[in-house]
Amino acid sequence: MNYNWDWRVFFKPTGIGNEIYLDWFVTGLGWTIALALSAWVIALLLGSLLGVMRTLPGRYAARIAGAYVELFRNVPLLVQLFVWYFIVPDWLPEPLEDWFKQDLHPAISAFISVTICLGLFTAARVCEQVRTGIQALPRGQAMAAYALGLSLPQVYRQVLLPQAFRIIIPPLTSEFLNVFKNSSVASLIGLMELLAQTKQTAEFTANLFEAFTLATLIYFTLNMGLMLFMRWVEKRVRVPGLIALGGK
Protein backbone atom coordinates (compact mmCIF):
# COMPACT_ATOMS: atom_id res chain seq x y z
CA MET A 1 0.00 0.00 0.00
CA ASN A 2 1.24 3.44 -0.82
CA TYR A 3 0.95 6.21 1.67
CA ASN A 4 1.69 9.88 1.17
CA TRP A 5 3.17 11.35 4.31
CA ASP A 6 2.41 15.02 4.67
CA TRP A 7 2.76 16.70 8.03
CA ARG A 8 1.64 20.04 6.57
CA VAL A 9 -1.87 18.62 6.33
CA PHE A 10 -2.89 20.37 9.55
CA PHE A 11 -2.39 23.77 7.94
CA LYS A 12 -4.42 23.01 4.85
CA PRO A 13 -7.88 24.53 4.52
CA THR A 14 -10.74 22.15 5.32
CA GLY A 15 -12.94 23.67 2.65
CA ILE A 16 -15.51 24.54 5.30
CA GLY A 17 -15.40 28.25 6.08
CA ASN A 18 -11.90 29.61 6.60
CA GLU A 19 -10.83 26.78 8.84
CA ILE A 20 -7.64 24.78 8.61
CA TYR A 21 -7.55 21.24 9.97
CA LEU A 22 -5.67 22.36 13.05
CA ASP A 23 -8.72 24.43 14.02
CA TRP A 24 -10.74 21.23 14.20
CA PHE A 25 -8.30 19.80 16.69
CA VAL A 26 -8.46 22.97 18.77
CA THR A 27 -12.27 22.89 18.81
CA GLY A 28 -12.18 19.20 19.67
CA LEU A 29 -9.75 19.73 22.51
CA GLY A 30 -12.01 22.51 23.79
CA TRP A 31 -14.99 20.13 23.95
CA THR A 32 -12.89 17.44 25.60
CA ILE A 33 -11.68 19.80 28.31
CA ALA A 34 -15.16 21.27 28.87
CA LEU A 35 -16.63 17.77 29.15
CA ALA A 36 -13.98 16.50 31.50
CA LEU A 37 -14.09 19.51 33.80
CA SER A 38 -17.86 19.67 34.11
CA ALA A 39 -18.13 15.90 34.62
CA TRP A 40 -15.38 16.13 37.23
CA VAL A 41 -17.32 18.74 39.23
CA ILE A 42 -20.31 16.38 39.41
CA ALA A 43 -18.10 13.40 40.19
CA LEU A 44 -16.23 15.17 42.96
CA LEU A 45 -19.32 16.56 44.68
CA LEU A 46 -21.48 13.45 44.40
CA GLY A 47 -18.54 11.10 45.00
CA SER A 48 -17.57 12.90 48.20
CA LEU A 49 -21.15 12.80 49.44
CA LEU A 50 -21.41 9.07 48.69
CA GLY A 51 -17.99 8.40 50.20
CA VAL A 52 -19.05 10.11 53.41
CA MET A 53 -22.31 8.14 53.38
CA ARG A 54 -20.36 4.89 53.21
CA THR A 55 -18.55 5.72 56.43
CA LEU A 56 -21.54 7.06 58.39
CA PRO A 57 -22.54 5.15 61.50
CA GLY A 58 -26.10 4.53 60.28
CA ARG A 59 -26.76 1.43 58.21
CA TYR A 60 -29.06 2.77 55.49
CA ALA A 61 -26.84 5.57 54.19
CA ALA A 62 -23.93 3.17 53.80
CA ARG A 63 -26.12 0.65 51.99
CA ILE A 64 -27.55 3.17 49.55
CA ALA A 65 -24.08 4.45 48.68
CA GLY A 66 -22.80 0.87 48.37
CA ALA A 67 -25.60 -0.04 45.97
CA TYR A 68 -24.85 3.05 43.90
CA VAL A 69 -21.21 2.09 43.59
CA GLU A 70 -22.00 -1.49 42.55
CA LEU A 71 -24.53 -0.35 39.97
CA PHE A 72 -22.32 2.25 38.30
CA ARG A 73 -19.17 0.17 38.43
CA ASN A 74 -20.65 -2.97 36.91
CA VAL A 75 -22.36 -1.54 33.85
CA PRO A 76 -20.10 -0.55 30.92
CA LEU A 77 -19.67 3.17 30.40
CA LEU A 78 -21.04 2.95 26.87
CA VAL A 79 -24.26 1.28 28.05
CA GLN A 80 -24.66 4.03 30.62
CA LEU A 81 -24.11 6.63 27.94
CA PHE A 82 -26.79 5.06 25.72
CA VAL A 83 -29.18 5.07 28.66
CA TRP A 84 -28.57 8.77 29.32
CA TYR A 85 -28.70 9.71 25.67
CA PHE A 86 -31.40 7.48 24.19
CA ILE A 87 -33.63 6.51 27.10
CA VAL A 88 -33.68 9.10 29.86
CA PRO A 89 -34.78 12.04 27.62
CA ASP A 90 -37.91 10.03 26.71
CA TRP A 91 -38.76 9.71 30.39
CA LEU A 92 -38.68 13.46 30.97
CA PRO A 93 -41.95 15.38 31.43
CA GLU A 94 -43.34 16.57 28.09
CA PRO A 95 -42.20 20.23 28.03
CA LEU A 96 -38.72 19.31 29.24
CA GLU A 97 -38.49 16.50 26.69
CA ASP A 98 -39.41 18.82 23.83
CA TRP A 99 -36.92 21.39 25.03
CA PHE A 100 -34.15 18.82 25.28
CA LYS A 101 -34.83 17.18 21.92
CA GLN A 102 -35.91 20.11 19.76
CA ASP A 103 -34.92 23.47 21.19
CA LEU A 104 -31.41 22.57 22.27
CA HIS A 105 -28.59 22.44 19.76
CA PRO A 106 -27.77 18.73 19.18
CA ALA A 107 -24.22 19.30 20.38
CA ILE A 108 -25.50 20.81 23.63
CA SER A 109 -27.94 18.00 24.34
CA ALA A 110 -25.21 15.44 23.64
CA PHE A 111 -22.88 17.44 25.88
CA ILE A 112 -25.42 17.36 28.73
CA SER A 113 -25.93 13.61 28.37
CA VAL A 114 -22.21 12.84 28.36
CA THR A 115 -21.53 15.17 31.28
CA ILE A 116 -24.20 13.57 33.47
CA CYS A 117 -23.14 10.08 32.39
CA LEU A 118 -19.43 10.63 33.01
CA GLY A 119 -20.09 12.53 36.23
CA LEU A 120 -22.23 9.80 37.76
CA PHE A 121 -19.94 7.05 36.43
CA THR A 122 -16.86 8.66 37.95
CA ALA A 123 -18.67 9.52 41.19
CA ALA A 124 -18.79 5.80 42.02
CA ARG A 125 -15.01 5.64 41.72
CA VAL A 126 -14.45 8.87 43.65
CA CYS A 127 -16.76 7.53 46.38
CA GLU A 128 -14.51 4.51 46.90
CA GLN A 129 -11.41 6.72 47.10
CA VAL A 130 -13.00 9.10 49.61
CA ARG A 131 -14.13 6.16 51.72
CA THR A 132 -10.63 4.68 51.65
CA GLY A 133 -9.20 8.06 52.62
CA ILE A 134 -11.53 8.46 55.59
CA GLN A 135 -10.96 4.91 56.74
CA ALA A 136 -7.20 5.30 56.45
CA LEU A 137 -7.24 7.95 59.17
CA PRO A 138 -6.55 6.76 62.69
CA ARG A 139 -9.86 6.14 64.48
CA GLY A 140 -8.72 8.38 67.29
CA GLN A 141 -9.21 11.39 65.03
CA ALA A 142 -12.99 11.01 64.92
CA MET A 143 -13.15 10.03 68.59
CA ALA A 144 -11.12 13.01 69.69
CA ALA A 145 -13.31 15.30 67.60
CA TYR A 146 -16.46 13.90 69.20
CA ALA A 147 -14.88 14.20 72.63
CA LEU A 148 -14.29 17.89 71.93
CA GLY A 149 -18.04 18.21 71.49
CA LEU A 150 -18.11 18.59 67.70
CA SER A 151 -21.29 17.49 65.96
CA LEU A 152 -21.25 14.82 63.23
CA PRO A 153 -21.17 17.34 60.33
CA GLN A 154 -18.43 19.27 62.10
CA VAL A 155 -16.35 16.13 62.60
CA TYR A 156 -16.46 15.43 58.87
CA ARG A 157 -16.07 18.99 57.69
CA GLN A 158 -13.34 20.11 60.04
CA VAL A 159 -11.43 16.99 60.98
CA LEU A 160 -11.89 13.99 58.71
CA LEU A 161 -12.42 15.35 55.20
CA PRO A 162 -9.57 17.91 55.12
CA GLN A 163 -7.14 15.14 55.98
CA ALA A 164 -8.77 12.44 53.85
CA PHE A 165 -8.70 14.58 50.70
CA ARG A 166 -5.04 15.32 51.10
CA ILE A 167 -4.24 11.64 51.48
CA ILE A 168 -6.16 10.57 48.39
CA ILE A 169 -4.78 13.10 45.93
CA PRO A 170 -2.78 10.49 43.98
CA PRO A 171 -5.72 8.10 43.32
CA LEU A 172 -8.02 11.06 42.70
CA THR A 173 -5.53 12.33 40.14
CA SER A 174 -5.73 9.12 38.19
CA GLU A 175 -9.54 9.29 38.29
CA PHE A 176 -9.31 12.85 37.03
CA LEU A 177 -7.12 11.71 34.14
CA ASN A 178 -9.58 8.88 33.48
CA VAL A 179 -12.36 11.43 32.99
CA PHE A 180 -10.35 13.01 30.19
CA LYS A 181 -9.76 9.66 28.56
CA ASN A 182 -13.33 8.45 29.07
CA SER A 183 -14.76 11.62 27.59
CA SER A 184 -13.76 10.19 24.21
CA VAL A 185 -16.94 8.05 24.29
CA ALA A 186 -18.76 11.28 23.46
CA SER A 187 -17.54 10.78 19.88
CA LEU A 188 -19.89 7.78 19.66
CA ILE A 189 -23.00 9.93 20.07
CA GLY A 190 -21.80 12.54 17.62
CA LEU A 191 -20.25 15.16 19.86
CA MET A 192 -17.27 16.59 17.99
CA GLU A 193 -14.67 16.29 20.71
CA LEU A 194 -11.02 15.51 20.11
CA LEU A 195 -11.38 11.91 18.96
CA ALA A 196 -14.32 12.68 16.66
CA GLN A 197 -12.40 15.57 15.07
CA THR A 198 -9.44 13.26 14.57
CA LYS A 199 -11.56 10.68 12.84
CA GLN A 200 -13.12 13.35 10.67
CA THR A 201 -9.72 14.74 9.70
CA ALA A 202 -8.49 11.24 8.88
CA GLU A 203 -11.50 10.66 6.65
CA PHE A 204 -11.33 14.06 4.93
CA THR A 205 -7.61 14.07 4.19
CA ALA A 206 -6.69 10.37 4.05
CA ASN A 207 -3.66 11.39 6.15
CA LEU A 208 -4.72 9.13 8.96
CA PHE A 209 -1.28 8.49 10.44
CA GLU A 210 -0.67 12.21 10.91
CA ALA A 211 -4.14 12.84 12.35
CA PHE A 212 -3.97 10.00 14.87
CA THR A 213 -0.39 10.83 15.82
CA LEU A 214 -1.39 14.39 16.63
CA ALA A 215 -4.38 13.22 18.69
CA THR A 216 -2.21 10.77 20.58
CA LEU A 217 0.33 13.50 21.28
CA ILE A 218 -2.37 15.84 22.56
CA TYR A 219 -3.82 13.23 24.94
CA PHE A 220 -0.34 12.21 26.04
CA THR A 221 0.77 15.77 26.75
CA LEU A 222 -2.47 16.61 28.51
CA ASN A 223 -2.12 13.57 30.75
CA MET A 224 1.53 14.09 31.56
CA GLY A 225 0.99 17.81 32.21
CA LEU A 226 -1.92 17.23 34.55
CA MET A 227 -0.05 14.47 36.33
CA LEU A 228 2.98 16.65 36.97
CA PHE A 229 0.72 19.47 38.14
CA MET A 230 -1.12 17.20 40.56
CA ARG A 231 2.19 15.87 41.91
CA TRP A 232 3.17 19.43 42.66
CA VAL A 233 -0.19 20.06 44.36
CA GLU A 234 0.21 16.87 46.36
CA LYS A 235 3.58 17.96 47.66
CA ARG A 236 2.25 21.36 48.64
CA VAL A 237 -0.67 20.03 50.68
CA ARG A 238 0.84 16.85 52.09
CA VAL A 239 -0.23 16.17 55.69
CA PRO A 240 2.93 16.32 57.81
CA GLY A 241 3.68 13.03 59.52
CA LEU A 242 1.12 11.12 57.48
CA ILE A 243 3.32 10.20 54.53
CA ALA A 244 3.16 6.52 55.40
CA LEU A 245 -0.59 6.63 54.80
CA GLY A 246 -0.37 8.38 51.45
CA GLY A 247 -0.95 6.79 48.11
CA LYS A 248 -3.11 3.76 48.73
Added chain:
Amino acid sequence: MDFSPIVPALPSLWEGMLLTLKLLAFSVIGGVALGTVLALARLSSNKVLSLLAGFYVNYFRSIPLLLVITWFYFVVPFIIGWITGTNQPIGAFTSCLVAFMMFEAAYYCEIVRAGIQAISRGQVNAAYALGMTYGQTMRLIILPQAFRKMTPLLLQQSIILFQDTSLVYAVGLMDFLNSARSQGDITGNLHEFLLFAGLIYFIISFGASTLVKRLQKRLTV
Protein backbone atom coordinates in the same frame (compact mmCIF):
# COMPACT_ATOMS: atom_id res chain seq x y z
CA MET B 1 -42.14 -1.03 28.15
CA ASP B 2 -42.49 -4.23 26.24
CA PHE B 3 -39.79 -6.79 26.80
CA SER B 4 -41.36 -9.57 24.72
CA PRO B 5 -39.42 -8.84 21.47
CA ILE B 6 -36.26 -9.81 23.31
CA VAL B 7 -37.20 -13.51 23.32
CA PRO B 8 -37.08 -14.07 19.54
CA ALA B 9 -33.91 -11.96 19.38
CA LEU B 10 -32.07 -14.12 21.91
CA PRO B 11 -30.15 -16.20 19.34
CA SER B 12 -28.57 -13.13 17.75
CA LEU B 13 -27.86 -11.62 21.17
CA TRP B 14 -26.14 -14.88 22.06
CA GLU B 15 -24.05 -14.60 18.90
CA GLY B 16 -23.01 -11.15 20.06
CA MET B 17 -22.18 -12.43 23.53
CA LEU B 18 -20.02 -15.18 22.01
CA LEU B 19 -18.06 -12.57 20.08
CA THR B 20 -17.65 -10.50 23.25
CA LEU B 21 -16.41 -13.53 25.20
CA LYS B 22 -14.07 -14.61 22.40
CA LEU B 23 -12.59 -11.12 22.24
CA LEU B 24 -12.28 -11.09 26.02
CA ALA B 25 -10.59 -14.49 26.23
CA PHE B 26 -8.01 -13.79 23.53
CA SER B 27 -7.32 -10.29 24.88
CA VAL B 28 -6.79 -11.55 28.42
CA ILE B 29 -4.42 -14.30 27.29
CA GLY B 30 -2.49 -12.03 24.93
CA GLY B 31 -2.55 -9.10 27.32
CA VAL B 32 -1.28 -11.07 30.30
CA ALA B 33 1.45 -12.71 28.20
CA LEU B 34 2.65 -9.41 26.75
CA GLY B 35 2.19 -7.71 30.13
CA THR B 36 4.43 -10.30 31.80
CA VAL B 37 7.14 -9.80 29.20
CA LEU B 38 6.86 -6.03 29.73
CA ALA B 39 7.04 -6.42 33.50
CA LEU B 40 10.19 -8.53 33.19
CA ALA B 41 11.65 -5.90 30.85
CA ARG B 42 10.75 -3.12 33.27
CA LEU B 43 12.44 -4.92 36.14
CA SER B 44 15.45 -5.97 34.11
CA SER B 45 18.87 -4.56 34.91
CA ASN B 46 19.22 -3.53 31.28
CA LYS B 47 18.56 0.22 31.36
CA VAL B 48 17.43 0.52 27.75
CA LEU B 49 14.99 -2.36 28.03
CA SER B 50 13.56 -1.03 31.25
CA LEU B 51 13.17 2.48 29.86
CA LEU B 52 11.45 1.22 26.72
CA ALA B 53 9.00 -0.88 28.71
CA GLY B 54 8.34 2.04 31.02
CA PHE B 55 7.64 4.27 28.07
CA TYR B 56 5.28 1.70 26.56
CA VAL B 57 3.29 1.48 29.77
CA ASN B 58 3.09 5.24 30.30
CA TYR B 59 2.18 5.78 26.67
CA PHE B 60 -0.76 3.39 26.63
CA ARG B 61 -1.96 4.44 30.07
CA SER B 62 -2.21 8.06 29.05
CA ILE B 63 -4.37 7.69 25.93
CA PRO B 64 -8.02 6.59 25.75
CA LEU B 65 -8.80 2.99 24.82
CA LEU B 66 -11.27 4.26 22.28
CA LEU B 67 -8.49 6.17 20.53
CA VAL B 68 -6.39 3.00 20.39
CA ILE B 69 -9.28 0.97 18.97
CA THR B 70 -9.95 3.55 16.27
CA TRP B 71 -6.23 4.05 15.52
CA PHE B 72 -5.69 0.33 15.06
CA TYR B 73 -8.81 -0.09 13.00
CA PHE B 74 -7.44 2.36 10.45
CA VAL B 75 -3.74 1.65 10.77
CA VAL B 76 -3.22 -2.06 11.41
CA PRO B 77 -4.29 -3.04 7.87
CA PHE B 78 -1.65 -0.65 6.51
CA ILE B 79 1.08 -2.05 8.70
CA ILE B 80 0.22 -5.65 7.90
CA GLY B 81 0.15 -4.65 4.24
CA TRP B 82 3.65 -3.19 4.50
CA ILE B 83 5.01 -6.24 6.28
CA THR B 84 3.47 -8.90 4.08
CA GLY B 85 3.34 -6.85 0.92
CA THR B 86 -0.22 -7.95 0.27
CA ASN B 87 -3.28 -5.79 0.22
CA GLN B 88 -5.92 -7.86 1.96
CA PRO B 89 -8.25 -6.40 4.59
CA ILE B 90 -7.89 -7.98 8.02
CA GLY B 91 -11.25 -7.16 9.50
CA ALA B 92 -12.40 -5.29 12.56
CA PHE B 93 -12.14 -8.29 14.88
CA THR B 94 -8.40 -8.73 14.40
CA SER B 95 -7.64 -5.03 14.69
CA CYS B 96 -9.73 -4.79 17.88
CA LEU B 97 -8.01 -7.84 19.28
CA VAL B 98 -4.57 -6.34 18.64
CA ALA B 99 -5.71 -3.04 20.17
CA PHE B 100 -7.06 -4.67 23.33
CA MET B 101 -4.00 -6.89 23.77
CA MET B 102 -1.54 -4.04 23.43
CA PHE B 103 -3.58 -1.62 25.51
CA GLU B 104 -4.37 -4.02 28.34
CA ALA B 105 -0.78 -5.29 28.41
CA ALA B 106 0.19 -1.90 29.87
CA TYR B 107 -2.26 -2.37 32.74
CA TYR B 108 -1.45 -6.05 33.29
CA CYS B 109 2.26 -5.14 33.27
CA GLU B 110 1.82 -2.94 36.33
CA ILE B 111 -0.05 -5.69 38.18
CA VAL B 112 2.56 -8.32 37.32
CA ARG B 113 5.39 -5.95 38.23
CA ALA B 114 3.87 -5.31 41.66
CA GLY B 115 3.35 -9.05 42.05
CA ILE B 116 6.99 -9.83 41.26
CA GLN B 117 8.23 -7.05 43.53
CA ALA B 118 6.19 -8.47 46.39
CA ILE B 119 8.22 -11.70 46.30
CA SER B 120 11.07 -11.54 48.76
CA ARG B 121 14.55 -10.98 47.38
CA GLY B 122 15.82 -14.11 49.15
CA GLN B 123 13.85 -16.27 46.72
CA VAL B 124 15.88 -14.95 43.79
CA ASN B 125 19.14 -15.28 45.69
CA ALA B 126 18.32 -18.84 46.74
CA ALA B 127 17.45 -19.81 43.16
CA TYR B 128 20.73 -18.34 41.87
CA ALA B 129 22.61 -20.09 44.67
CA LEU B 130 21.14 -23.38 43.43
CA GLY B 131 22.70 -22.63 40.06
CA MET B 132 19.51 -21.72 38.22
CA THR B 133 19.65 -19.38 35.24
CA TYR B 134 17.60 -16.17 35.06
CA GLY B 135 15.00 -17.94 32.90
CA GLN B 136 14.69 -20.86 35.27
CA THR B 137 14.46 -18.59 38.30
CA MET B 138 11.64 -16.61 36.77
CA ARG B 139 9.78 -19.56 35.30
CA LEU B 140 10.10 -22.00 38.17
CA ILE B 141 10.39 -19.85 41.28
CA ILE B 142 9.26 -16.24 40.96
CA LEU B 143 6.42 -16.18 38.43
CA PRO B 144 4.42 -19.11 39.88
CA GLN B 145 4.38 -17.43 43.29
CA ALA B 146 3.74 -13.97 41.87
CA PHE B 147 0.84 -15.17 39.74
CA ARG B 148 -0.78 -16.90 42.70
CA LYS B 149 -0.68 -13.64 44.62
CA MET B 150 -1.96 -11.43 41.87
CA THR B 151 -4.68 -13.66 40.43
CA PRO B 152 -7.47 -11.58 42.07
CA LEU B 153 -6.06 -8.34 40.65
CA LEU B 154 -5.63 -9.84 37.19
CA LEU B 155 -9.23 -11.07 37.31
CA GLN B 156 -10.47 -7.68 38.49
CA GLN B 157 -8.70 -6.04 35.57
CA SER B 158 -10.25 -8.62 33.25
CA ILE B 159 -13.73 -7.70 34.51
CA ILE B 160 -12.99 -4.09 33.57
CA LEU B 161 -11.79 -5.36 30.20
CA PHE B 162 -15.04 -7.30 29.80
CA GLN B 163 -16.95 -4.05 30.16
CA ASP B 164 -14.54 -2.20 27.89
CA THR B 165 -15.03 -4.68 25.05
CA SER B 166 -18.33 -2.87 24.45
CA LEU B 167 -16.27 -0.05 22.91
CA VAL B 168 -15.82 -2.11 19.74
CA TYR B 169 -19.15 -0.51 18.89
CA ALA B 170 -16.96 2.29 17.53
CA VAL B 171 -15.78 0.15 14.62
CA GLY B 172 -19.10 -1.58 14.08
CA LEU B 173 -18.17 -5.01 15.40
CA MET B 174 -21.28 -7.00 16.40
CA ASP B 175 -20.51 -7.66 20.03
CA PHE B 176 -23.20 -8.13 22.68
CA LEU B 177 -24.00 -4.44 23.10
CA ASN B 178 -24.00 -3.70 19.41
CA SER B 179 -26.25 -6.65 18.57
CA ALA B 180 -28.64 -5.55 21.33
CA ARG B 181 -28.66 -2.07 19.88
CA SER B 182 -29.22 -3.25 16.32
CA GLN B 183 -31.99 -5.66 17.38
CA GLY B 184 -33.54 -2.79 19.29
CA ASP B 185 -33.44 -0.66 16.17
CA ILE B 186 -34.99 -3.40 14.04
CA THR B 187 -37.86 -4.15 16.41
CA GLY B 188 -38.32 -0.54 17.52
CA ASN B 189 -37.78 -1.47 21.15
CA LEU B 190 -34.40 0.18 21.64
CA HIS B 191 -35.10 1.11 25.28
CA GLU B 192 -35.91 -2.42 26.34
CA PHE B 193 -32.96 -3.93 24.50
CA LEU B 194 -30.47 -1.44 25.94
CA LEU B 195 -31.79 -1.93 29.47
CA PHE B 196 -31.66 -5.69 28.99
CA ALA B 197 -28.05 -5.45 27.77
CA GLY B 198 -27.17 -3.30 30.78
CA LEU B 199 -28.77 -5.83 33.10
CA ILE B 200 -26.80 -8.72 31.59
CA TYR B 201 -23.52 -6.79 31.81
CA PHE B 202 -24.34 -5.95 35.41
CA ILE B 203 -25.16 -9.54 36.37
CA ILE B 204 -21.97 -10.91 34.82
CA SER B 205 -19.66 -8.18 36.17
CA PHE B 206 -21.23 -8.11 39.61
CA GLY B 207 -21.29 -11.90 39.88
CA ALA B 208 -17.70 -12.20 38.72
CA SER B 209 -16.38 -9.51 41.05
CA THR B 210 -18.23 -11.06 43.99
CA LEU B 211 -16.52 -14.36 43.18
CA VAL B 212 -13.15 -12.63 42.87
CA LYS B 213 -13.62 -11.00 46.27
CA ARG B 214 -14.37 -14.38 47.79
CA LEU B 215 -11.28 -15.83 46.11
CA GLN B 216 -9.23 -12.96 47.44
CA LYS B 217 -10.36 -13.71 50.97
CA ARG B 218 -9.42 -17.34 50.58
CA LEU B 219 -6.00 -16.53 49.13
CA THR B 220 -5.01 -14.07 51.84
CA VAL B 221 -3.68 -15.93 54.83
